[in-house]
Amino acid sequence: MKINRSVSFTLCVVVAVATACVGGDSRAMHGPDGSALAAVIEASGAEVGLYYRELTPDGDSILINPDLRMHAASTMKVPVMMQLLLDHQEGSRSFDSMLPVTRTFRSIVDGSEYDLPPESDSDTTFYGQVGQDATIREMVDRMITWSSNLATNILIEVAEPARIKEMLHELEADSMDVLRGVEDLKAFQAGLSNTTTVRSLGTVMAAVHASEAFAAESREIMLDVLSRQHFTGGIPAGVPEGVRVANKTGWITGINHDAAIVFPADGAPYVLVVMVRGHPDEDQGEAMTAELSRIIWEGRGSS
DSSP states (O other): OOOOOOOOOOOOEEEETTTTEEEESSSOOOSSOHHHHHHHHHHHTSEEEEEEEESSTTOOEEEESTTOOEEOGGGGHHHHHHHHHHHHHHTSSOTTOEEEOOSEEEOTTTOOEEEOOGGGOSOOGGGGGTTSEEEHHHHHHHHHHSOOHHHHHHHHHHHOHHHHHHHHHHTTOTTOBOOOOSOOHHHHHTTOOOEEOHHHHHHHHHHHHHOTTSOHHHHHHHHHHHHTOSOOSSGGGGSOTTOEEEEEEEEETTEEEEEEEEEOTTSOOEEEEEEEEOOSSHHHHHHHHHHHHHHHHHHTTOO
């Protein structure tokens, strides 16, 4: 399968965190204050990557540590959704197909079985339905809005990591690797984890909004699901109440990410991705993400 590479960016502003200096092309920087963003990040003591891009042909962009690779945590669930919608629009598998619900999966290391524990999942909806069937649509909804790990592991077996990799390559998001489902401890111990950079994750989020690889119906489905996100303490908390935000979070120990498309009523939509590694407390990363989001929001259109 070949995808029309309609999402490619010329990123015009780069902020170097260590020095809080601005580089890139020769035009004067306008829009959000990159130095203010860098100051917040430097004060945090954490490793942070940030990707901001206004979704217009000449829109502002800011990159901070754009190629710093981190564990993707649950942000990897977005490409899983994308692949399943490609299958739906191509007619190979309907979004309303039924799948059996199981909590037993196989490690990508040696094929050994492991069970997914409900106590480590943020959503327990499907644990009471083991042995029954549920639709892909229902599982995608819980995978995104409540970050269901069980739904993710069932769906990724259908989406297939190899096909997701091909899709990400065609979208020019090659630095995002989706290798496996959740809680595969043998794979984790072997260093086989899902990883990404803010650059690739930002490219993925922009593709949700605008890539011609996806039919209009598919894009609307993805935006609708992401806009009903339950976890909204990061990027959504930095914009005024009532502003539409389509986002997906991800967190594990020491990791806190948020990737969003924000839809201001008075301007162009924009993608903002913040990835944080190194805060001992999850709330610290979330609070800093909200502050970075606020700076971005308040700086739009300034010069």
